[in-house]
Amino acid sequence: MDLTVENCLSNDNMILETEIKFLVGVGPKRADILKNELNISTFKDMLYTFPYRYIDRTKFYKINEITEDLPYIQFKGKIIRLENVETPSNKRLIAYAADDSGEIQLVFFKGIKWIKNKLKANTEYVFFGKPNVFNGKINIIHPETETVNDENNQINSNIQALYSSTEVLKNNFLGTKAFNRFQSALLTLCYNQIDETLPEYIIYQYKLIALKDALLNIHFPQSPELLEKSQYRLKFEELFYIQLSLLLQRLNRLQKNGGFIFPKIGCNFNNFYKNNLPFELTNAQKRVIKEIRKDFATGKQMNRLLQGDVGSGKTLVALICMLIAIDNGFQTCIMAPTEILAGQHYQTISEMLKGIDINVRLLTGSTKKSERKLIDADLISGKTKILVGTHALIEETVKFDNLGFVVIDEQHRFGVEQRAKLRYKNAVSPHVLVMTATPIPRTLAMTLYGDLDISVIDELPPGRKNVKTVHLLDTKRLQLFGFIRRQINLGRQIYVVYPLIKESEKMDYKNLEDGYFAITQAFPPPEYVTCVVHGKMKTNEKDFAMNYFASGKAHILVATSVIEVGVNVPNASVMVIESAERFGLSQLHQLRGRVGRGAEQSYCFLMSDVKLTTEARKRLQLMVKTNNGFEIAEEDLRLRGPGDIEGTQQSGLPFNLKISNLAKDGKLLEYVRNIAFDILNEDNSLELKKNSLLRKNLEKNFKKQVDYSAIS
Numbered sequence: 251m252d253l254t255v256e257n258c259l260s261n262d263n264m265i266l267e268t269e270i271k272f273l274v275g276v277g278p279k280r281a282d283i284l285k286n287e288l289n290i291s292t293f294k295d296m297l298y299t300f301p302y303r304y305i306d307r308t309k310f311y312k313i314n315e316i317t318e319d320l321p322y323i324q325f326k327g328k329i330i331r332l333e334n335v336e337t338p339s340n341k342r343l344i345a346y347a348a349d350d351s352g353e354i355q356l357v358f359f360k361g362i363k364w365i366k367n368k369l370k371a372n373t374e375y376v377f378f379g380k381p382n383v384f385n386g387k388i389n390i391i392h393p394e395t396e397t398v399n400d401e402n403n404q405i406n407s408n409i410q411a412l413y414s415s416t417e418v419l420k421n422n423f424l425g426t427k428a429f430n431r432f433q434s435a436l437l438t439l440c441y442n443q444i445d446e447t448l449p450e451y452i453i454y455q456y457k458l459i460a461l462k463d464a465l466l467n468i469h470f471p472q473s474p475e476l477l478e479k480s481q482y483r484l485k486f487e488e489l490f491y492i493q494l495s496l497l498l499q500r501l502n503r504l505q506k507n508g509g510f511i512f513p514k515i516g517c518n519f520n521n522f523y524k525n526n527l528p529f530e531l532t533n534a535q536k537r538v539i540k541e542i543r544k545d546f547a548t549g550k551q552m553n554r555l556l557q558g559d560v561g562s563g564k565t566l567v568a569l570i571c572m573l574i575a576i577d578n579g580f581q582t583c584i585m586a587p588t589e590i591l592a593g594q595h596y597q598t599i600s601e602m603l604k605g606i607d608i609n610v611r612l613l614t615g616s617t618k619k620s621e622r623k624l625i626d627a628d629l630i631s632g633k634t635k636i637l638v639g640t641h642a643l644i645e646e647t648v649k650f651d652n653l654g655f656v657v658i659d660e661q662h663r664f665g666v667e668q669r670a671k672l673r674y675k676n677a678v679s680p681h682v683l684v685m686t687a688t689p690i691p692r693t694l695a696m697t698l699y700g701d702l703d704i705s706v707i708d709e710l711p712p713g714r715k716n717v718k719t720v721h722l723l724d725t726k727r728l729q730l731f732g733f734i735r736r737q738i739n740l741g742r743q744i745y746v747v748y749p750l751i752k753e754s755e756k757m758d759y760k761n762l763e764d765g766y767f768a769i770t771q772a773f774p775p776p777e778y779v780t781c782v783v784h785g786k787m788k789t790n791e792k793d794f795a796m797n798y799f800a801s802g803k804a805h806i807l808v809a810t811s812v813i814e815v816g817v818n819v820p821n822a823s824v825m826v827i828e829s830a831e832r833f834g835l836s837q838l839h840q841l842r843g844r845v846g847r848g849a850e851q852s853y854c855f856l857m858s859d860v861k862l863t864t865e866a867r868k869r870l871q872l873m874v875k876t877n878n879g880f881e882i883a884e885e886d887l888r889l890r891g892p893g894d895i896e897g898t899q900q901s902g903l904p905f906n907l908k909i910s911n912l913a914k915d916g917k918l919l920e921y922v923r924n925i926a927f928d929i930l931n932e933d934n935s936l937e938l939k940k941n942s943l944l945r946k947n948l949e950k951n952f953k954k955q956v957d958y959s960a961i962s
């Protein structure tokens with residue numbers, strides 16, 4: 251069935267929900283492809299599939315002006331000759347196009363027959379594509395081709411939109427040109443039925459253009475100015491609704507969740523501060539503790555994200571705040587993502603509290619049943635004041651007497667739901683402090699954790715030396731071994747980290763098994779002791795090896811990235827990362843953070859092959875250049891885009907951004923967040939008539955996130 255204007259109108263403005271197969275030129279087969287490749291199922295999905303860039307179609311190049319470094323260009327020319335080339339590896343058609351300045355090769359690998367039929371001699375065409383160099387000659391592979399007076403689209407524009415494509419799309423003739431046609435047909439059909447999604451007063455006050463004009467111009471810009479206004483309008487709307495929904499959740503939480511008040515600073519805190527604290531707190535630590543104390547006094551439940559680079563002393567901040575909770579008669583817990591980490595927290599905290607009478611317990615998946623019973627009893631009776639553990643803490647069976655404060659370490663390993671589970675362990679939700687060691691760029695934090703309040707430790711304890719970081723080719727391994735030997739002779743310890751446990755047929759990366767063999771050859775026992783930790787080992791084996799290394803009995807720890815998070819062995823001074831190109835920036839930064847924790851100068855060696863992708867080379871260069879986790883996070887966001895930032899996959903970027911870019915649109919994000927904030931300040935449940943559209947759209951698109959019943 252073809253969709254006519256008439257039968258759309260009868261559908262009222264539901265037209266945008268029409269299945270994409272009904273659009274002229276799509277049909278069922280292509281609809282499936284669009285669904286699989288780009289997740290486009292409806293007219294609306296298509297309309298909201300935005301171009302990734304634009305080119306100026308008013309400019310035509312002369313053939314002799316075309317150089318390899320130009321981006322997409324267009325030129326006019328006639329076909330003067332066709333040539334079939336067949337080699338064992340491929341078949342191709344070379345069409346020679348010429349204008350009065352020269353000639354150029356157009357190369358086609360696919361659809362050769364079709365193209366041969368289509369290209370006619372002595373007809374002038376417009377060719378459009380990206381120049382390349384092959385065998386010293388400039389060519390264009392699969393240029394788009396149209397006759398000079400091709401009136402394919404009903405809507406014309408001098409600025410042509412380009413849409414991202416995939417191999418499958420291209421092979422099915424679903425490239426940019428098809429998209430131009432689809433969008434043109436769609437907009438012709440639906441333009442008048444695109445409902446405004448922002449209230450009039452916002453449109454007026456912030457000088458936005460109407461949604462339908464924004465959608466028209468994003469696909470068919472009528473001028474550069476209108477294109478810019480359209481992009482602004484669509485980004486504004488996208489970021490605004492996200493922030494509005496997040497701020498509503500925050501309001502919701504504050505209003506619904508009354509919180510415990512911890513007014514007292516008592517003897518545990520004072521005792522610890524006076525007798526046990528071995529060093530002065532940094533200013534950043536002091537500031538964050540103040541922020542948390544303020545939250546403890548409001549009578550609202552705290553939900554705070556603490557960001558701080560590796561080694562910035564977050565654990566201590568957490569502990570001090572736990573002592574405040576304990577002084578006010580409450581229990582506390584701290585949850586870590588791995589057993590190794592939980593074990594380390596348990597040790598650190600027990601040691602720090604030496605001489606202070608506080609019951610601290612460790613609960614993980616491998617806690618023995620008998621032990622578990624004792625812990626359960628002490629939790630219920632309120633005797634245990636600090637419970638350290640892993641995910642095991644959130645199991646239903648773990649019951650506290652009066653849990654007042656929860657710390658979640660290394661947040662990026664936990665999902666939002668797990669956070670929620672902990673929060674609801676009490677009738678009154680305990681205060682929650684979420685700590686991350688992977689600094690997240692501010693814009694990303696505002697989106698991922700926009701419903702939380704954010705504190706930052708932006709200062710390392712004094713005397714820390716930067717870890718000297720070197721990018722080393724695999725061929726330099728002998729020198730590296732020499733260096734390691736000298737460090738071991740100085741009494742230091744070494745980490746060597748591999749991306750894989752076993753050799754892989756698919757991936758040519760260094761693996762732990764071969765590495766272990768090579769290391770024990772170069773550093774033979776009994777003079778040198780090497781131990782191994784990887785994710786496939788049983789917990790007790792892992793713990794044993796880890797403790798063996800931590801206690802100084804082993805010189806070298808060969809590991810996979812299980813040691814990435816949090817592990818603290820101050821005497822370790824060298825981190826060797828094999829196939830470093832395999833790791834993402836924040837992972838590299840985490841791994842490097844395992845050294846440089848003691849007084850000695852520490853080193854990080856990023857090993858790689860000579861062959862590297864540009865991206866990988868950039869990552870390694872950045873690591874060599876800076877030790878600053880926030881800088882690395884910003885760059886990571888720029889290089890890879892928010893969807894790929896480590897941790898956001900696990901916890902899930904809750905919003906699918908179609909047009910905004912968190913790396914580039916930070917200013918706009920803050921701007922619209924403030925606007926959303928002001929609106930809620932005036933009308934915290936969006937009840938005013940002028941805000942009804944906001945409420946309607948939030949309910950439609952963000953239903954899961956916001957519970958309106960709780961806002962009043």
Ligand code: ADP
Pocket residue numbers: 529530531532535558559560561562563564565566687711712818847
């Ligand atoms: P992270 O923020 O990575 O969790 P940790 O809490 O593990 O960092 O702290 C790293 C190290 O720094 C620990 O050995 C801790 O005792 C030490 N440390 C914390 N605060 C200070 C401080 N103010 N001055 C000196 N050392 C500190």
Ligand code: MG
Pocket residue numbers: 564565659687816
């Ligand atoms: Mg830590």
